[in-house]
Amino acid sequence: xxxxxxxxxxxxxxxxxxxxxxxxxxxxxxxxxxxxxxxxxxxxxxxxxxxxxxxxxxxxxxxxxxxxxxxxxxxxxxxxxxxxxxxxxxxxxxxxxxxxxxxxxxxxxxxxxxxxxxxxxxxxxxxxxxxxxxxxxxxxxxxxxxxxxxxxxxxxxxxxxxxxxxxxxxxxxxxxxxxxxxxxxxxxxxxxxxxxxxxxxxxxxxxxxxxxxxxxxxxxxxxxxxxxxxxxxxxxxxxxxxxxxxxxxxxx
Amino acid sequence: xxxxxxxxxxxxxxxxxxxxxxxxxxxxxxxxxxxxxxxxxxxxxxxxxxxxxxxxxxxxxxxxxxxxxxxxxxxxxxxxxxxxxxxxxxxxxxxxxxxxxxxxxxxxxxxxxxxxxxxxxxxxxxxxxxxxxxxxxxxxxxxxxxxxxxxxxxxxxxxxxxxxxxxxxxxxxxxxxxxxxxxxxxxxxxxxxxxxxxxxxxxxxxxxxxxxxxxxxxxxxxxxxxxxxxxxxxxxxxxxxxxxxxxxxxxxxxxxxxxxxxxxxxxxxxxxxxxxxxxxxxxxxxxxxxxxxxxxxxxxxxxxxxx
Numbered sequence: 426x427x428x429x430x431x432x433x434x435x436x437x438x439x440x441x442x443x444x445x446x447x448x449x450x451x452x453x454x455x456x457x458x459x460x461x462x463x464x465x466x467x468x469x470x471x472x473x474x475x476x477x478x479x480x481x482x483x484x485x486x487x488x489x490x491x492x493x494x495x496x497x498x499x500x501x502x503x504x505x506x507x508x509x510x511x512x513x514x515x516x517x518x519x520x521x522x523x524x525x526x527x528x529x530x531x532x533x534x535x536x537x538x539x540x541x542x543x544x545x546x547x548x549x550x551x552x553x554x555x556x557x558x559x560x561x562x563x564x565x566x567x568x569x570x571x572x573x574x575x576x577x578x579x580x581x582x583x584x585x586x587x588x589x590x591x592x593x594x595x596x597x598x599x600x601x602x603x604x605x606x607x608x609x610x611x612x613x614x615x616x617x618x619x620x621x622x623x624x625x626x627x628x629x630x631x632x633x634x635x636x637x638x639x640x641x642x643x644x645x646x647x648x649x650x651x652x653x654x655x656x657x658x659x660x661x662x663x664x665x666x667x668x669x670x671x672x673x674x675x676x677x
Numbered sequence: 678x679x680x681x682x683x684x685x686x687x688x689x690x691x692x693x694x695x696x697x698x699x700x701x702x703x704x705x706x707x708x709x710x711x712x713x714x715x716x717x718x719x720x721x722x723x724x725x726x727x728x729x730x731x732x733x734x735x736x737x738x739x740x741x742x743x744x745x746x747x748x749x750x751x752x753x754x755x756x757x758x759x760x761x762x763x764x765x766x767x768x769x770x771x772x773x774x775x776x777x778x779x780x781x782x783x784x785x786x787x788x789x790x791x792x793x794x795x796x797x798x799x800x801x802x803x804x805x806x807x808x809x810x811x812x813x814x815x816x817x818x819x820x821x822x823x824x825x826x827x828x829x830x831x832x833x834x835x836x837x838x839x840x841x842x843x844x845x846x847x848x849x850x851x852x853x854x855x856x857x858x859x860x861x862x863x864x865x866x867x868x869x870x871x872x873x874x875x876x877x878x879x880x881x882x883x884x885x886x887x888x889x890x891x892x893x894x895x896x897x898x899x900x901x902x903x904x905x906x907x908x909x910x911x912x913x914x915x916x917x918x919x920x921x922x923x924x925x926x927x928x929x930x931x932x933x934x935x936x937x938x939x940x941x942x943x944x945x946x947x948x949x950x951x952x953x954x955x956x957x958x959x960x961x962x963x964x965x966x967x968x969x970x971x972x973x974x975x976x977x978x979x980x981x982x983x984x
Contacts, residue, residue: 436804438939441807441938442804442807442808444808450808450810451803451804451807451808522785523776523785523786524779524780524783524784524785524786527780549804549805549919550803550804551803552788552789552801552802552803552804552805552919553776553786553788554772554776554788555776555779555786555788556776557776558746558773558774558775558776558777558780559776559777559779559780559786560780561746561777562750562776562777562778562780562781563780565848566850567747567848567850567851568746568747568773568777568851569851570746570772570773571769571773573913583854586769587769587913587914588769588770588856588914589768589769589770589867589914589922590687590858590859590865590914591856591857591858591859591912591914592856592857592858592914593743593853593855593856593857594853594854594855594856594857595743595745595851595852595853595854596851596852596853596854597850597851598849598850598851601850606913606920607903607907607913607920608906608913642785643784643785643814643815643816644785644787644812644813644814644815645812645813645814645815646810646811646812647798647811647812647813648810648811649803649808649809649810649811650808650809650810650811651808651809652802652806652807652808652809652945655945655950655963655964655966657963658950658962658965658966658967658968659966659967659968660962660967660968660969660970661967661968661969662969663969664969664971664976664979664980664983665983667951667967667969667980668980668983668984670967671928671949671951671967671984674949676871676927676928676948676949677871677895677928677984
């Protein structure tokens, strides 16, 4: 079985986000970019499935700007076998919406015929939490989101999902889309020899137009602002003072 | 202008808080019809009494009982005609279903909306709440989830009519196996008036009892930072933050939490924030109304006693 793993190039999760003065978005010029952390977990899971003999090939795909090939090289260094870059934007500030990404991914799935798509549950930039579900809808496949445990068993997968209040286990028919949550695994670091080897692994480059997908956004950005800041509070010296203050405000 | 709102239903019962908050948000968009998928008759009755609801649709079907994405999305799409907005509270159930609905209708989903500007324009947090973005949708139909912590729950009104609808054909590609829901007498995290959360500073699963005891003294829900969850001190469904739950209680007590951006994204809209941390440089103090630099192992038992 072949597994397709979509990965997104996003601002590194350790970088402080700055809103651009013109309100068009967040400043992504000259900031450190990395693979979306949830997608790293998806790549790791795909590689573990291959190591367990349940998967023959792991194909990473990224949709965005040309620089996303760095993200794909990271996936290859972790252990993916080959990569597909779909260039859909020239400007690093242009985010491709989940609906357009899902349409491109559907075309990639049609061409590659994987038995499973493993993706992160959300990207930490637009926080939409939508691409996996949308791809599943377009393909008419089963979906298992927010996975914290994945067990592939022939024609079906048993997936435990992180839901409000606890865990839910469901059984989905293969082929399936599984979106992964934080606790599924801990992604490996790529070793130096594997980083070197990754440079020689195949990386195909396509464009959104090759797949006939219109990536025009449906949502127009009106403005982007800093969140409302909280006004600074006071330091109390003791538990007694804290209790007194809380009683004053009436919350206890 | 009509709105179809997917009610939050758990084990056949209405989750009133999340649903009623979404009703408040949805009222600004038009007449609200609430869909109770997989609900018992009692849940339909309870929904019909939420103020601001104009009509209730109840779909009772075994396939909808566990709110699997495929049959639930198929049901919503089968009812979509005549509704300009299809909305839900941003629960894990709705976040599973609504993007699927949007793709089936060929529209973009608008997730975790915190403010309705007009029928097509909405504000939502991006980058874990480090920026707020206003977007205008050009889609004829809008599929939206509302971040419940930013809206007040609608009150009780006089009951409106309830109609039964048939489930759509189940695509039959998934089935439910089991739910493992932690039984607790404490209030639910996202709707509690008081939340007490522990972080990595608590140090162990055993010492998390300190947090739970303080929470019980305050009739509070218990939360945890991602660091505490990752360290195995607390279960994941207690996690407050970008990757967990977003809460906005009247009182939020952060104990042994440094205040990573990730965590602040989940609690900074709380009315009053108290931080207890032994590190006076901890970023949590920059958002706290009341900060106490102290060893939590001394301060928390003392606070529990004195409240």
